[in-house]
Amino acid sequence: MWSYSFEIPTLLVMTILLVFFFSRPRLPLKKNLLFIQMIAIETLVIIFDIAASVADNNYQTVPKWLVDNLNMIYFIGFFTRAFVMYCFTLSVTRASIILKPYIRHILRIPFYFGIVVSLLSPFLRLLFYVDESGFHYGILYPYIYVVGFSYAITSLILLRYFHKDMPKRESYCMVLYNIILIASLIVRMALPTTLLMDTFVLIDIIIVYLGFENPEYFLELRSTVFNSIALREYIEENAGKMDYKVIGIVVHRYQVIREVYGANQTDVGLSLIGKYLKQFFPKNKIFYNRKGRFVVFVDPKTDVEYACKNLSKRFRKPWKSEEAELYLTPGFVTIDLSENDFTADEILGSMSRIFEKAGNSESGEIFYISKADVQKNKTDTLVRRYLESAIDNNTVELYLQPLVNRRGRIVGAEALARIKDFEGSIIPPGMFIPLAESSGRINEMGEQIFEKTCSFMRYLMAENINLDWINVNLSPVQFVRTDLAERYSAIAKKHKVDPGLIHLEITEESVVDESFMTSQIQALGEKGFKFVLDDYGTGYSNLSRLKKCPFINIKLDKSLVWGYDKEPDVILPNMVSTFKSMGFGITAEGIENTKMEDDMKGIGCDYLQGFLYSKPIPTSEFIKLFNRM
Numbered sequence: 109m110w111s112y113s114f115e116i117p118t119l120l121v122m123t124i125l126l127v128f129f130f131s132r133p134r135l136p137l138k139k140n141l142l143f144i145q146m147i148a149i150e151t152l153v154i155i156f157d158i159a160a161s162v163a164d165n166n167y168q169t170v171p172k173w174l175v176d177n178l179n180m181i182y183f184i185g186f187f188t189r190a191f192v193m194y195c196f197t198l199s200v201t202r203a204s205i206i207l208k209p210y211i212r213h214i215l216r217i218p219f220y221f222g223i224v225v226s227l228l229s230p231f232l233r234l235l236f237y238v239d240e241s242g243f244h245y246g247i248l249y250p251y252i253y254v255v256g257f258s259y260a261i262t263s264l265i266l267l268r269y270f271h272k273d274m275p276k277r278e279s280y281c282m283v284l285y286n287i288i289l290i291a292s293l294i295v296r297m298a299l300p301t302t303l304l305m306d307t308f309v310l311i312d313i314i315i316v317y318l319g320f321e322n323p324e325y326f327l328e329l330r331s332t333v334f335n336s337i338a339l340r341e342y343i344e345e346n347a348g349k350m351d352y353k354v355i356g357i358v359v360h361r362y363q364v365i366r367e368v369y370g371a372n373q374t375d376v377g378l379s380l381i382g383k384y385l386k387q388f389f390p391k392n393k394i395f396y397n398r399k400g401r402f403v404v405f406v407d408p409k410t411d412v413e414y415a416c417k418n419l420s421k422r423f424r425k426p427w428k429s430e431e432a433e434l435y436l437t438p439g440f441v442t443i444d445l446s447e448n449d450f451t452a453d454e455i456l457g458s459m460s461r462i463f464e465k466a467g468n469s470e471s472g473e474i475f476y477i478s479k480a481d482v483q484k485n486k487t488d489t490l491v492r493r494y495l496e497s498a499i500d501n502n503t504v505e506l507y508l509q510p511l512v513n514r515r516g517r518i519v520g521a522e523a524l525a526r527i528k529d530f531e532g533s534i535i536p537p538g539m540f541i542p543l544a545e546s547s548g549r550i551n552e553m554g555e556q557i558f559e560k561t562c563s564f565m566r567y568l569m570a571e572n573i574n575l576d577w578i579n580v581n582l583s584p585v586q587f588v589r590t591d592l593a594e595r596y597s598a599i600a601k602k603h604k605v606d607p608g609l610i611h612l613e614i615t616e617e618s619v620v621d622e623s624f625m626t627s628q629i630q631a632l633g634e635k636g637f638k639f640v641l642d643d644y645g646t647g648y649s650n651l652s653r654l655k656k657c658p659f660i661n662i663k664l665d666k667s668l669v670w671g672y673d674k675e676p677d678v679i680l681p682n683m684v685s686t687f688k689s690m691g692f693g694i695t696a697e698g699i700e701n702t703k704m705e706d707d708m709k710g711i712g713c714d715y716l717q718g719f720l721y722s723k724p725i726p727t728s729e730f731i732k733l734f735n736r737m
Contacts, residue, residue, distance in 0.1 A: 115154050115303050118310045122147055122154075125317055132323035135334065135342050135393065139199045143321050145192050146313060153185040154306050161303065164243040175238045176230035183235050186252055187222035190259045193289060193312065197263035197282055200320060201270040202344075215262060218255045225251060256293045260286045281319030285312050328396040329375065332382035339395040339403060344452040352405040355412055356441030356459060357385070357419060358467045359400030369434055377434035380427045388419065401463050408446035413474065416440045420472040439466030443477035450482055457485040488543060490529075495540050498527040499552050506560040507724040508578070510733065511695065511715045518737050522579045522613070522717065523561045524724045525553055545585050554586045558596060561610060562603040564727050569605075573734065579611045579640055587614060588624070593631035600636075607636035611660065615642050625657070633658060640695075644668075654690070662687055664713070666698025672711075673704050681711040688712055 126147050134140055160178040163170045194215075198204045204212065225248055229235040234248040263286045271279040292308030328335035334342075343350075359365060359378070366374045378400065385394050385402060395403040406415070420438060427434045441462045445455070461484075462475045469475070498504045504525050511520040527535050544550040561578050568575050586592065600607045612632065629639060638660050645665040654662075664680075672680045684694050696708035699718030708716060722733055 115158050115306055118306050119151065119154050121310055122151055122313065125313065129317070129321060132331070133327065133334070134323070135326070135338055137341055137345055139196065139320060142192060142196045142199055143313075143316055146189075146196065146316070149185060149189050149192055150306065150309055150313065153182065153189055156182040156185055157303055157306065164238070167238055167242050172238055175243070179236050179238075179243070180226050180230055183226040183229065183252065184223055187219055187226065187255055189309070190222075190256050191216070191219040193285075193309075194259035194263055196316065197266055197286065200278060200282060201266050201274060203266045203270050206270065218258055222251065222255050253293055253297060257290065260289045260293070263289075278319055281315055285315050285319075288312050288315070329379040329382045332379050332386065333394045333396045333402070335395065336397045339397055340452065340456060342393070342395075343455055347452045347455065348449045350405075350445040351408060352445050353408050353410055353412060354441075354443045354445060354455075354459070355404045355406055355410075355415060356397075356463060356466070357381075357402040357404070358439045358441065358463050360437040360439055360467060360469075360471060362400035362467060365400070365434070365436065369432070373432040373434065376429055376432040377427045377436065380429060380432075381436075384422060388415075388422075397459075397463075399463075400467070403459070408444060412440075412442045416442075416472065416474055423471075437471040439469045440472070440474040441466050441477065442474060448479065448482075453489060454482050454486050457489055458482045461485055487539070491535055491539050492543050492547070494527055494529050494535060495543055495547075495549065495553075497530075499544075499549055499556070502556060503527070504553050504556045504560075506557055506564060506727055508564075508727060508730040509717060509724040510722050510730070510737075511579070511717050512721050512737070513715055514709055514713075516737065518575070518721075518734050520575065520577045520579065520611075520715070521730065522724075523557055523581070525557045526724070541583075545583055548585065550583050550585045551589060554581070554583065555595065555599070558610070559599050559603070562600055562605045565605050565609055566603045568731075573731065575734065577609050577611050577638075579613045581613045581642065584615065587628060592628065593635050593637075596632070596637070597635040608638055611638045611640050613640045613642040613663070629658060643697075654687075654692075659692060661693040661695055661715070663695040663697055663717075666718075669696050669698045669704060669708065673707060676707070684712045 126144075129143070129147075156178060160175075160182045163175040163178050167175055195204075198207075198212075225234045229237070229246060233246045235246045235252070236249065237244055237246055264283070267279060267282050267286070271282075274282075288308055288311055292305045292312075295308065296305040323331070326334055326338040326341075359381075369377070378396065381402065382394065382396060385404060389404050389406065393405045397403050406412075419440070423436055423438045427436060441459060443455070443459065450458075458477050458481050462477050462481065466473065466475045504527055507524045507526045508521040509524060510518045511522065513519045525537065525541075527540055529535055541550070544553050558580050561580050565575070565578055582592075589595075597607065600610065632639075639658060640661040640663060641654070641657070641659045642663050643665040644662050645668040664684075668680055687694055693715065694713045695715040695717060696704075696713040697717050699705050699708065699716045699720045701720060704718070705716060705720060721737075722730075725733065
């Protein structure tokens with residue numbers, strides 16, 4: 109006799125979950141559809157499990173054809189449930205995208221075979237049969253456990269290989285989900301007449317709901333619109349097949365607005381914007397992508413300029429509620445996805461880049477994201493990967509460009525960072541330096557170059573190679589580190605190198621904050637470091653400020669050198685004369701021919717640097733060049 113006392117409460121709990129699921133906005137994501145299927149199939153399994161159990165208990169009074177069909181449908185549901193629960197793992201791990209089609213088809217065979225066996229069982233007694241003495245298990249009945257265990261174990265294997273791209277919370281949920289599924293099969297094997305397996309499956313459904321389907325994870329701004337997590341998932345699942353245009357709306361100078369109005373009032377204002385966008389675009393999907401940015405997916409035939417014009421009119425009025433009154437101005441971004449096969453990272457990366465521009469543009473201006481913008485972002489993403497790999501593996505390479513004196517002898521060098529792609533080709537510094545600065549990893553990269561410079565200088569000393577100094581660049585991002593003096597001093601001490609042999613090059617951009625610059629230079633100076641002002645002529649420096657700085661050398665930017673080469677005047681010679689009278693040494697960058705060399709010597713420059721002498725080269729080549737010159 110079967111006991112189904114556990115089934116009724118399980119059915120009621122699933123009904124409540126389903127009501128909550130449909131009570132909040134949902135995206136048509138595959139995992140959401142699978143969750144609905146999971147609940148629907150489990151509901152049917154419970155109903156037919158109860159019905160089949162009642163029929164089996166009363167086989168003498170219930171027609172045999174009905175008993176056979178109820179059991180057949182139950183087993184079909186059993187196999188289908190196991191397959192759908194496996195498909196959910198396949199979806200959330202994104203293995204369905206990565207696995208080759210033939211592997212996915214092979215993994216479906218146990219399910220298809222189970223359906224065939226279920227359909228044939230009333231005739232061939234494969235899974236079950238009913239005779240005068242009642243219900244009996246068929247010869248292939250253990251196959252239901254084979255299918256259940258195989259799909260649960262396969263799911264755990266998929267998690268083992270694909271969990272790295274999942275948030276930890278989600279991967280932990282899926283491990284627990286499959287372990288409970290295995291436990292439910294063990295319980296069914298141990299207690300076959302107690303219909304307890306569905307209670308375990310209910311626990312799995314609750315885990316899925318809390319871990320993946322809880323609407324609070326995907327809604328923003330008082331639940332008015334979807335959030336950035338939902339945006340990424342939606343684009344990742346539909347990239348390459350999206351018949352939409354995207355309209356992005358960004359609040360101008362968001363950080364300033366947040367400081368002026370405060371966090372609470374700003375969030376109220378953003379929720380008002382979200383509600384208005386839902387009215388303005390009633391049939392469209394709307395997302396809030398943080399930092400005052402909204403993203404709307406619209407029909408590709410939508411007149412974007414007309415829509416943005418009307419949205420701009422609304423922004424001319426205040427956003428008012430009982431809690432806040434905000435005056436905001438918008439910028440707009442748009443991209444047509446209907447005719448382009450962009451990946452999710454390409455779409456999101458390009459949007460983020462253009463959103464930055466739109467957030468600081470004129471009010472109402474529309475920025476169109478072109479294929480060229482997407483390609484640039486794609487290139488940046490690839491370069492960023494090379495950069496991360498080089499920094500993480502300490503493979504940023506030290507290159508040196510020689511500095512020669514007026515007699516043409518190498519007396520110093522400038523240390524430069526170089527990274528390579530995975531094929532070994534050098535990536536231009538103009539591509540990776542801005543990315544390193546924007547990501548903050550310029551600090552790690554700069555420190556690696558500084559340490560390798562100290563190590564190289566130590567090697568030169570051991571080999572009695574008399575190089576007077578090496579210049580090491582400090583980006584503005586590095587220069588603001590409060591522990592810079594201690595870290596660099598410790599590295600120099602570790603390699604037993606006099607800090608005075610390492611000249612730190614600072615750009616004019618770093619000199620803007622005079623008080624901080626003074627304290628930072630003083631801290632580094634006390635450790636023995638000397639300073640060079642790099643790229644003079646491109647920034648903000650003036651003579652009164654330079655007088656306060658203990659620079660030993662000023663490097664004239666190549667634009668000044670090239671400009672003088674094309675059209676000589678008295679400005680640059682007078683400037684050099686003034687600097688020298690103030691005690692600064694002068695270096696001319698960008699020397700490419702002997703005429704430039706003669707001109708810069710003629711106006712009094714002490715040191716010269718440029719391709720005339722050498723491009724930046726590895727340390728091994730630098731030593732050979734030094735010995736030749």
